[in-house]
Amino acid sequence: MRRIVFFATSWVVAATVALGDPLPSWSEGPARDRLIAFVEAVTDPANADFVAAADRIAVFDNDGTLWGEQPAYFQFLFALDRLKAMAAEDPAVLENDVLKAAAEGDLKTVLEAGEEGLLEVVNATHAGLAVAEFQAEVLAWLETARHPSTGLRYDAMTYQPMVELLRYLRDEGFETFIVSGGGIHFMRAFTEAAYGIPSQNVVGTLGETKYETEGGEPRVVKAPGIAFLDDKEGKPIGIDRAIGKRPILAGGNSDGDFAMIEWTTAGPGPRLGLIIHHTDADREFAYDRDSAIGRLNDGLDKGPGMGWLIVNMAKDWDRIYTGAR
Amino acid sequence: MRRIVFFATSWVVAATVALGDPLPSWSEGPARDRLIAFVEAVTDPANADFVAAADRIAVFDNDGTLWGEQPAYFQFLFALDRLKAMAAEDPAVLENDVLKAAAEGDLKTVLEAGEEGLLEVVNATHAGLAVAEFQAEVLAWLETARHPSTGLRYDAMTYQPMVELLRYLRDEGFETFIVSGGGIHFMRAFTEAAYGIPSQNVVGTLGETKYETEGGEPRVVKAPGIAFLDDKEGKPIGIDRAIGKRPILAGGNSDGDFAMIEWTTAGPGPRLGLIIHHTDADREFAYDRDSAIGRLNDGLDKGPGMGWLIVNMAKDWDRIYTGAR
Numbered sequence: 001m002r003r004i005v006f007f008a009t010s011w012v013v014a015a016t017v018a019l020g021d022p023l024p025s026w027s028e029g030p031a032r033d034r035l036i037a038f039v040e041a042v043t044d045p046a047n048a049d050f051v052a053a054a055d056r057i058a059v060f061d062n063d064g065t066l067w068g069e070q071p072a073y074f075q076f077l078f079a080l081d082r083l084k085a086m087a088a089e090d091p092a093v094l095e096n097d098v099l100k101a102a103a104e105g106d107l108k109t110v111l112e113a114g115e116e117g118l119l120e121v122v123n124a125t126h127a128g129l130a131v132a133e134f135q136a137e138v139l140a141w142l143e144t145a146r147h148p149s150t151g152l153r154y155d156a157m158t159y160q161p162m163v164e165l166l167r168y169l170r171d172e173g174f175e176t177f178i179v180s181g182g183g184i185h186f187m188r189a190f191t192e193a194a195y196g197i198p199s200q201n202v203v204g205t206l207g208e209t210k211y212e213t214e215g216g217e218p219r220v221v222k223a224p225g226i227a228f229l230d231d232k233e234g235k236p237i238g239i240d241r242a243i244g245k246r247p248i249l250a251g252g253n254s255d256g257d258f259a260m261i262e263w264t265t266a267g268p269g270p271r272l273g274l275i276i277h278h279t280d281a282d283r284e285f286a287y288d289r290d291s292a293i294g295r296l297n298d299g300l301d302k303g304p305g306m307g308w309l310i311v312n313m314a315k316d317w318d319r320i321y322t323g324a325r
Numbered sequence: 326m327r328r329i330v331f332f333a334t335s336w337v338v339a340a341t342v343a344l345g346d347p348l349p350s351w352s353e354g355p356a357r358d359r360l361i362a363f364v365e366a367v368t369d370p371a372n373a374d375f376v377a378a379a380d381r382i383a384v385f386d387n388d389g390t391l392w393g394e395q396p397a398y399f400q401f402l403f404a405l406d407r408l409k410a411m412a413a414e415d416p417a418v419l420e421n422d423v424l425k426a427a428a429e430g431d432l433k434t435v436l437e438a439g440e441e442g443l444l445e446v447v448n449a450t451h452a453g454l455a456v457a458e459f460q461a462e463v464l465a466w467l468e469t470a471r472h473p474s475t476g477l478r479y480d481a482m483t484y485q486p487m488v489e490l491l492r493y494l495r496d497e498g499f500e501t502f503i504v505s506g507g508g509i510h511f512m513r514a515f516t517e518a519a520y521g522i523p524s525q526n527v528v529g530t531l532g533e534t535k536y537e538t539e540g541g542e543p544r545v546v547k548a549p550g551i552a553f554l555d556d557k558e559g560k561p562i563g564i565d566r567a568i569g570k571r572p573i574l575a576g577g578n579s580d581g582d583f584a585m586i587e588w589t590t591a592g593p594g595p596r597l598g599l600i601i602h603h604t605d606a607d608r609e610f611a612y613d614r615d616s617a618i619g620r621l622n623d624g625l626d627k628g629p630g631m632g633w634l635i636v637n638m639a640k641d642w643d644r645i646y647t648g649a650r
Contacts, residue, residue, distance in 0.1 A: 054523065131565060175525070188569045198379065199569030200500070200525075206566055211558040211584055218588045220565045227553075233536040240456060240545045241531055242567060244513045244524030259536055263543045
């Protein structure tokens with residue numbers, strides 16, 4: 001992960017000037033005020049809402065919460081690029097109509113095949129590689145791939161306000177975790193460099209793996225299939241499995257995050273639930289109830305009644321991407 | 326977990342006088358020397374074997390490596406005690422011959438039913454409780470249960486030399502993890518107090534769970550069945566899932582730990598594999614190749630050839646249990 005070399009000095013500098021103001025990319029206003037008030041309350045031993053550092057667990061969804069997810073999940077775009085590259089070397093890898101459609105960029109056919117269609121693409125492009133080899137492929141892709149509408153590196157499309165929030169929480173004794181429907185091996189290739197979150201704090205969907213000792217070199221190798229889907233009710237279950245503590249802060253942006261935030265905020269004592277609402281068609285994308293990616297209904301309908309903070313990206317964020325002002 | 330109050334001042338004191346000597350319960354000799362030499366090499370920036378702190382991952386089996394496991398896994402003894410208590414309240418819980426035998430202490434019948442027999446007992450005694458309720462049961466059991474031959478609390482039967490090794494490693498910038506065939510919820514009830522290892526650093530066998538919102542109070546509830554068995558080849562897979570880094574130090578005591586230590590020590594750079602060999606019939610138990618619990622063949626046959634350190638408990642440890650001199 002240390003191999004990621006940041007390519008532009010501008011946003012490295014921007015990411016490190018936060019010493020005085022912990023949340024410089026958040027607009028002055030109630031969202032920012034509420035975040036700071038929560039952190040100050042739970043870290044002040046004299047406050048009735050004080051929480052011991054060991055229990056300051058904060059969890060965040062990744063796609064659409066910490067970085068972009070339009071026009072499709074970035075891991076899926078990686079899989080498509082990899083499939084095309086594999087097919088260029090050996091057309092026989094396109095062994096069915098879904099894979100042929102995917103390699104031609106015909107996403108409609110792939111998406112019409114539902115979860116099985118997506119799994120076909122993931123299996124064809126992820127399985128068979130040792131975990132370390134797979135992650136080298138992800139890093140190489142990040143070096144060359146550019147987002148179709150922003151022209152940015154994908155790992156420069158992290159949200160600067162959220163990167164600042166993660167750092168602020170850690171500076172205040174929180175332990176920060178990603179809890180995402182994305183694949184753990186894909187995410188771990190870049191989460192330490194992008195967010196300061198090490199691999200052991202990344203909870204996600206688990207592809208099957210097997211332990212192989214052929215040729216005398218033991219390896220953990222990616223295999224076809226999904227061992228655990230870290231989405232919806234899977235998120236509180238994934239947190240229980242991997243962390244074993246109920247978080248006091250949870251952030252997400254879609255219905256897939258509802259159960260995680262519900263479980264977090266229903267606990268006793270001070271709790272904070274966050275929904276990142278994509279409202280900024282000019283600087284990012286605007287979508288919620290009708291989007292195929294990142295659909296958001298429950299959080300908007302029930303979140304405010306449970307005291308969740310609904311972050312309005314257009315209004316509450318002075319800046320969007322870490323990699324562009 | 327903070328509810329565990331240590332009952333005897335003698336071993337609390339013994340556990341905290343190690344400021345000068347990091348491993349006071351290890352006998353002077355080659356095992357102790359090798360541990361210290363390894364730690365000094367990987368933490369010295371001037372040494373060719375220096376390893377950055379982020380990669381100083383150390384993993385340890387629990388049963389038979391960090392605490393005792395005779396005459397049976399302590400989690401199984403907990404399950405038997407709980408089954409008896411449940412049957413005293415409602416005999417109908419003993420709904421088949423295996424459970425009836427278990428409640429009568431007829432372990433032979435239970436063990437003859439193999440894995441299914443053990444699973445019957447675990448399901449009957451673990452499933453249906455919210456995780457927090459289950460862990461309260463474990464803590465209550467630890468307060469009252471005593472080991473049949475030592476008379477000690479079970480959580481006083483941690484191995485003092487290993488508790489010292491864990492602390493020494495953390496003091497030197499390692500992150501320490503448990504990677505055990507035991508159940509995560511059972512272990513997490515006491516690992517922080519017993520070993521200084523928080524719940525998020527406990528990797529283990531996963532019972533099934535479900536997320537329930539009945540009655541308005543969201544809970545993660547234990548359910549029948551095993552979602553992941555963290556034993557043998559499952560150990561490197563569990564490490565990849567939960568930690569995402571290949572450890573540089575791994576310790577175990579049985580064939581169930583072989584794959585984990587093999588994967589750890591086959592990596593490039595400095596590596597250390599440990600086998601705790603139970604050789605001390607006077608102070609603990611002596612068992613290896615023919616034991617039903619903690620059977621050890623591969624580590625003795627192949628470990629030395631791979632450079633693993635075989636720790637001879639009778640010779641290398643001045644003291645055994647944390648709770649007794």
